[in-house]
Amino acid sequence: MTSFIDYVLGGFGSGMIIALMALALVLTWRATRVVNFAQVGQAMFTTFIALSLQTLTGSWVIALVGAMVAGALLGVIVQYLVLRPVKRADTSGAIIATFGVLIALQAAAGMIWGGDSRAYPQPFGNTAITLFGREWPVSAYDLVVVGFAVILVVGLTLLFTRTNLGLAMRATAFNPEVARLSGIRVGRTLTIGWALAGIVGAVAGVLVAPTSAISPNSFDILLVFAFTAAVIGGLDSLIGAVALGIGTGLILSVVSGYSDSSNAPVVALVLLAVNLVLKPEGVFGHHKARSV
Amino acid sequence: MMRDLLRLPGARLVLHAAVALLAWLLLVGITGMVDPLMNYYIALMAMYATAMFGMTILVGLSGQVSLGNGALMAVGGYVFAVTTLNWETVPFTGIAMNGIWAMLFAAIGGVLIGLLIGGLGARLRGPYLAGLTLGVAVGVPAIANRFPELLGGETGLQLTVPYPAGGYAAAGEFVDEAFTEDFPTEQQDELPTEQIEDLPTEQVEELPTEQDASGDDLLTLDNFPNEGDVLTEGDVLTDGDFSADGDDLLTLDNFPNEGDVLTDGDVPTDGDFSADGDDLLTLDNFPTEDELPADPSAPDGALDPEFAVDPDVEATFDGLDGLDAGFILEQWQAVLAVSVACIVAFLALNLVRGRQGRQWRAVRDDSVAAAVAGISPGRSKVSAFVVSSVFAALAGAVFAQILSYVGPGAFGLGLSLSLLVGVVLGGRGSLWGAVIGAVLLVWLPEFVLRAAGDRGWEEQVTNNAPNLIYGLLVVAVVLVAPGGIVGSLQSLVRRVRRTPASPSAAGLAERVDAGVGKDDS
Amino acid sequence: MRSSLATRAVAVGVVAGLGIAAAGPAFAADPGVTSKQVVIGMTTPLTGPASPGYKDVAPAAQAYFDYVNANGGINGRKVKFVVKDDQYNPAKTKSATSELILRDRIFAMFGALGTPTHSAVIADLNRRGIPDVFVNTGSSNFDNPSRYPMTFPYFPSYVVEAKVMASYIQGDSALSGKKRCLFYQDGEFGENASKGFTAAGMSFDTTVSYFSGQQVAPFTAQVTNMKAAGCELVVFFGVTSATAQLLGTAAKAAFRPTWMITSVGSDPSVLSGSLGAATNTLLNGIYSPNFMTPIQDTKNAYVSQMKVIATKNNLPWNFYTYYGINTAYVLSQAIKAAGPNLSRKGLVNALQTKASSFRSGAVVPMVINSKSHQGLTGYYMGKYNASGELERITNYIMTATSSSKGTAKKSTFKPAGPTRKLLP
Structure with missing residues (x-):
């Protein structure tokens, strides 16, 4: 039982990172009905920018803010230059276009910063917390990661439910034509959605970097986990992405703890398949009338 | 229609x-x-x-x-x-x-x-x-x-x-003809084992372990036997240490003498490694292009004309390269x-x-x-x-x-x-x-x-x-x-x-x- | 049916058409070699997930060949070195190798990196009789002269390394009494490690593993298990990125066993890239076997001279650069030893008969003969100091084979000094 608790707590930190990345995927999906394969590439790129800023200024906060600004800009650029011209309904085309962006971003990062893994400085203590007479596999830094995730989810939820912008974004996501007719500036709304996703991805990148180092390909595997989490969570649901992201982290940790770690990807695949069979719209997907 | x-x-x-x-x-x-x-x-x-x-x-x-x-x-x-x-x-x-x-x-x-x-x-x-x-x-x-x-x-x-x-066929024949005598069919697994297992064990006991080693016995930066020491009897396994067939083993007899590959002058001796011997490559004596003896037949850096051909033109099946033929x-x-x-x-x-x-x-x-x-x-x-x-x-x-x-x-x-x-x-x-x-x-x-x-x-x-x-x-x-x-x-x-x-x-x-x-x- | 009939028909047509029916291959001129040049090929990941660290090997070898070419080449031949990026993808390795063979007309393959990648081309290289020199992997499967007469591994296999670790642990009273645990990467690392430890008669109290790619997430579950099991000595078989993740996770969990880490998983320059400021503290006291003179030992004639070549070419001075220059140096000696009438058969013969005479930064004997293509035969044990440098702590070396039987034997070996100015 004790080890179970440790496995769960240990998986929580990485689960949070997967959750944030899944959140970014959901934001782009809600905005433009596109699954953005380049999301991890954008996050990788902005994390390298943050690392450069950190080296330059020595400030973790400036680096984080810089990454968020860069993330927003990069999101807008990708959306404006690449996704806007692709037909809204062209799923395969959009997937391929974002895949192309991912390859280009990784190559560009390799050109600028080299292909080696780089350490990202640890801003806070990363040693186990001792409480109630035992050590827990949780550090102060983990708590900071959790704090950021909570702030982002609450903030985004408030944005979507309590503001005019959020209303406009939901309306646009639901039906851009109708939204346009009701006076919403659809193009701008979509762009803001991508900027938000870029910011969330950038935060995820900066947060994960100290524990895994950073290289042009170091976030690749995150894409798979985050995409899986976003899909099972129901691509429209912020809560779903976060819950399933954390869940994916926990499953990886618990499976690795109790059995051979090579079972983890297979277990993840089986859970994905089972989930999609039982809930084709995702666990947290809204049950809506079919379009036909 | x-x-x-x-x-x-x-x-x-x-x-x-x-x-x-x-x-x-x-x-x-x-x-x-x-x-x-x-x-x-x-x-x-x-x-x-x-x-x-x-x-x-x-x-x-x-x-x-x-x-x-x-x-x-x-x-x-x-x-x-x-x-x-x-x-x-x-x-x-x-x-x-x-x-x-x-x-x-x-x-x-x-x-x-x-x-x-x-x-x-x-x-x-x-x-x-x-x-x-x-x-x-x-x-x-x-x-x-x-x-x-x-x-x-x-x-x-x-x-x-x-x-x-x-x-x-063509390549197979080549390998067979050229190497059949040289390559036995036995599994390699068994072969080298014997050789290595015959390495002396008695010598090992005498070797200092980390704990009791001190000064000269422990390998340190100062006594590391590198600077071109030519091997001496004590340093190398002796003939008697090997009971396996000697030819494949590194022994004193078959240890390459400098003359096998290199001339005496090529091999640095102790004296040569006094930090800045002429034979030691350093940043200061790194040869520059113009110092090099000019090769009359081929200018430095120039590729052999045979290979300087545009690969497109080259990549025709000319049947001349032994192995590619057929x-x-x-x-x-x-x-x-x-x-x-x-x-x-x-x-x-x-x-x-x-x-x-x-x-x-x-x-x-x-x-x-x-x-x-x-x-x-x-x-x-x-x-x-x-x-x-x-x-x-x-x-x-x-x-x-x-x-x-x-x-x-x-x-x-x-x-x-x-x-x-x-x-x-x-x-x-x-x-x-x-x-x-x-x-x-x-x-x-x-x-x-x-x-x-x-x-x-x-x-x-x-x-x-x-x-x-x-x-x-x-x-x-x-x-x-x-x-x-x-x-x-x-x-x-x-x-x-x-x-x-x-x-x-x-x-x-x-x-x-x-x-x-x-x-x- | 259809295809084989067609093939036969076409084959007959082609053979007849080109008039090369029974003409045996010409031995006189192997592809890729003229009196003034020899073409050497390499496949290695220059980009992609496997490229960190390993991407430095090819430029280092290139730097050495440039240096040799600038000094008259090898027996008057300049080395033309063609490197192809395969991104550690076996399918790309196959295409790259086909291009090297058929378009670039390589004389020999050199330093091809990776076990899965090389598995896709090794049979082809051997069937064509192309020397496949110093494959860059610790897999024990490629040392098999009856099956792969053309293939020559360089560094000692993971099996040898496991035997060496076992031998050292058993002989060191500070370690032999500790509760032992094994942590490995699933696949080749795990198989080879368990083969070696089993042969050496060493068992572990706890064995845990991770899967390749998992290192993006902390190894919390694995560390928890090892900590709960009370592991005092943890032997780790995996890649460097995983070592970084493991040490970081363990430090976080206040899990402080004695570590023993495989040589390929412990390059300090790459680790310090990943671990940052904490590197030296984390590395201090870690055991790791190695087979080359420690890289910081610049009093050594090999290290100092290779570092000169690296410095001259603005290459980072790390283990991969060191290794790249070193293997290029050994290959150059082999080509030189093959004599002025360079042929593929001559190169193979030189490797099989003169390997023990090749100078290199390695401090263990090299065994290559017609029956065994083992390459380097063992390791010394090293330990990281407080400056994050690996220091040699055994003045003896431990040698073994990749066989599933036999243990490592201690012996002494004093390598010969380098050739003049590190030229072949």
């Missing part, structure tokens, strides 16, 4: 067979005329085309997205590998196993995995199906790691591809891949132009209307998945034979995404698009490598330049030609002819993905 003929029963079948046969004859003829490297490329293109005919049906006609067809190819490749490696005869029949049987089993594997994933995916739309197939793309190759004994784990399995007689493995691979591709093309033509094709299109365009008309949307989608899966599995079996290897790394997510790239760039919904996409998949990486070239940039720039160009090119084609190459050509032809639009691939791309991406809006 033609149209009337086609109405005859079986006429369409005959026509398609004739087309496939003609294509096959033409391509096989080409394989006889080009050099081995081009044959290798043809083999790859035909292999990709085989898989992409399935992608055309799945993505173009049935309107489903798959990010996992690379994993379906893995299924075919692994079935081929495991059956050829483990079965001497075909089960229950006693017939000797061969490549054709193995490909048949691969196809059966394709049917099964297609039924499974297609069945799971039939209820899913757009991104959810993409999510499932992405999981398949990552999870299926990971299964190989789970069963290392049968599937070879991450290292993969090497195949003994059933080459036709003569395929490797070496037709690549041609055999090309003929194999082209044959499978033509058979698959024949099947695909019949499916696409027949009743099944109409059903797929009907479900894609309007599944409710199709259901009203008596077509089961679910069954239609699963059947498309199964067909694409069988084609992918056959392509995987061909790929396994081209590589003579299967492994998770060769069938990763990158391959799955490449197939989608190929079918989008080539043109969805058209079998020609699949063929053009296959050519692009082989030619593009070559093209970007040349486009990037080595321009004397920094290492990290040169290394990444091809990938950057590739990524941007993919984006550019999707933006400039949303219907792929075929779609663009069709609209070009239309514009030239100024005829009213017929259903084009560009328009098709929209409709196809309208069906796919149709979410709740």
Whole structure:
């Protein structure tokens, strides 16, 4: 039982990172009905920018803010230059276009910063917390990661439910034509959605970097986990992405703890398949009338 | 007239067979005329085309997205590998196993995995199906790691591809003739063991362990025996230490004397390593270009003229290079891949132009209307998945034979995404698009490598330049030609002819993905 | 049926058409070698997930060949070195190798990297009789002269390394009494490690593993298990990125066993890239076997001179650069030893008969003969100091084979000094 608790707590930190990345995927999906394969590439790129800023200024906060600004800009650029011209309904085309962006971003990062893994400085203590007479596999830094995730989810939820912008974004996501007719500036709304996703991805990148180092390909595997989490969570649901992201982290940790770690990807695949069979719209997907 | 003929029963079948046969004859003829490297490329293109005919049906006609067809190819490749490696005869029949049987089993594997994933995916739309197939793309190759004994784990399995007689004759003869005497057939496992086990053990006991070692005994920076010390008796194992046959062991007798390779003057002696001996390479005495003795026959840095030839011009089959002469493995691979591709093309033509094709299109365009008309949307989608899966599995079996290897790394997510790239760039919904996409998949990486070239940039720039160009090119084609190459050509032809639009691939791309991406809006 | 008939027909046509029917291959001129040049090929990941660290090997070898070419080449021949990026993907390795053979007309393959990648081309290289020198992997499967007469591994296999670790642990009273645990990467690392430890008769109280790619997430579950099991000595077989993740996770969990880490998983320059400021503290006291003179030992004639070549070419001075220059140096000596009439057979013969005379930064004997292509035969044990440098702590070396039987034997070996100015 004790080890179970440790496995769960240990998986929580990485689960949070997967959750944030899944959140970014959901934001782009809600905005433009596109699954953005380049999301991890954008996050990788902005994390390298943050690392450069950190080296330059020595400030973790400036680096984080810089990454968020860069993330927003990069999101807008990708959306404006690449996704806007692709037909809204062209799923395969959009997937391929974002895949192309991912390859280009990784190559560009390799050109600028080299292909080696780089350490990202640890801003806070990363040693186990001792409480109630035992050590827990949780550090102060983990708590900071959790704090950021909570702030982002609450903030985004408030944005979507309590503001005019959020209303406009939901309306646009639901039906851009109708939204346009009701006076919403659809193009701008979509762009803001991508900027938000870029910011969330950038935060995820900066947060994960100290524990895994950073290289042009170091976030690749995150894409798979985050995409899986976003899909099972129901691509429209912020809560779903976060819950399933954390869940994916926990499953990886618990499976690795109790059995051979090579079972983890297979277990993840089986859970994905089972989930999609039982809930084709995702666990947290809204049950809506079919379009036909 | 033609149209009337086609109405005859079986006429369409005959026509398609004739087309496939003609294509096959033409391509096989080409394989006889080009050099081995081009044959290798043809083999790859035909292999990709085989898989992409399935992608055309799945993505173009049935309107489903798959990010996992690379994993379906893995299924075919692994079935081929495991059956050829483990079965001497075909089960229950006693017939000797061969490549054709193995490909048949691969196809059966394709049917099964297609039924499974297609069945799971039939209820899913757009991104959810993409999510499932992405999981398949990552999870299926990971299964190989789970069963290392049968599937070879991450290292993969090497195949003994059933080459036709003569395929490797030239090279085989060369190796045999040249080396038969030198290479015994015993397993290497047993041989070196004896030698090493005879290394002296008594000497070892005397060696200081870390704890009791002090000063001179412990290897330190100061006493490290490096500076060109020529070996002395005490330092090296003595003759008596070796009871195994001496020739293969490093002994004093067979230890290379400087004279064997180098002249006395070449080997530094103790004195030479007094920090700044002339013989020691240092930053200060690093030779510069002009200090070097000029080679009268070849100026420094200039390549041998024989190799300075443009590779394009060079790459003709001149039959002069001993080993390349008569070496037709690549041609055999090309003929194999082209044959499978033509058979698959024949099947695909019949499916696409027949009743099944109409059903797929009907479900894609309007599944409710199709259901009203008596077509089961679910069954239609699963059947498309199964067909694409069988084609992918056959392509995987061909790929396994081209590589003579299967492994998770060769069938990763990158391959799955490449197939989608190929079918989008080539043109969805058209079998020609699949063929053009296959050519692009082989030619593009070559093209970007040349486009990037080595321009004397920094290492990290040169290394990444091809990938950057590739990524941007993919984006550019999707933006400039949303219907792929075929779609663009069709609209070009239309514009030239100024005829009213017929259903084009560009328009098709929209409709196809309208069906796919149709979410709740 | 169809294909084989067709093949036969076409084959006959081609053979007849080109008039090369029974003409045996010409031995006089192997592809890729003229009196003034020899072409050497390499496939290695220059980009992609496997490229960190390993991408430095090819430029280092290139730097050495440039240096040799600038000094008259080898027996008057300049080395033309063609490197292809395969991104550690076996399918790309196959294409790259086909291009090297058929377009670039390589004389020999050198330093091809990776077990899965090389598995896809090794049979082809051997059937064609192309020397496949110093494959860059610790897999024990490639040392098999009866099956792969052309293939020559360089560094000692993971099996040898496991035997060496076992031998050292058993002989060191500070370690032999500790509760032992084994942590490995699934696949080749795990198989080879368990083969070696089993042969050496060493068992572990707890065995845990991770899968390749998992290192993006912390190894919390694995560390928890090892901590709960009370592991005092943890032997780790995996890649460097995983070592970084493991040490970081363990530090976080206040899990402080004695570590023993495989040589390929412990390059300090790459680790310090990943671990940052904490590197030296984390590395201090870690055991790791190695087979080359420690890289910081610049008093050594090999290290100082190789560092000069690296510095001259603006290459980072890390283990991969060191290794790249070192293997290029050994290959150059082999080509030189093959004599002025360079042929593939001559190169193979030189490797099989004169390997023990080749100088290199390695401090263990090299065994290559017609019956065994083992390459380097063992390791010394090293330990990281407080400056993050690996120091040699055994003045003896431990040698073993990749066989599933036999243990490592201690012996002494004093390598010869380098050739003049590090030229072949």
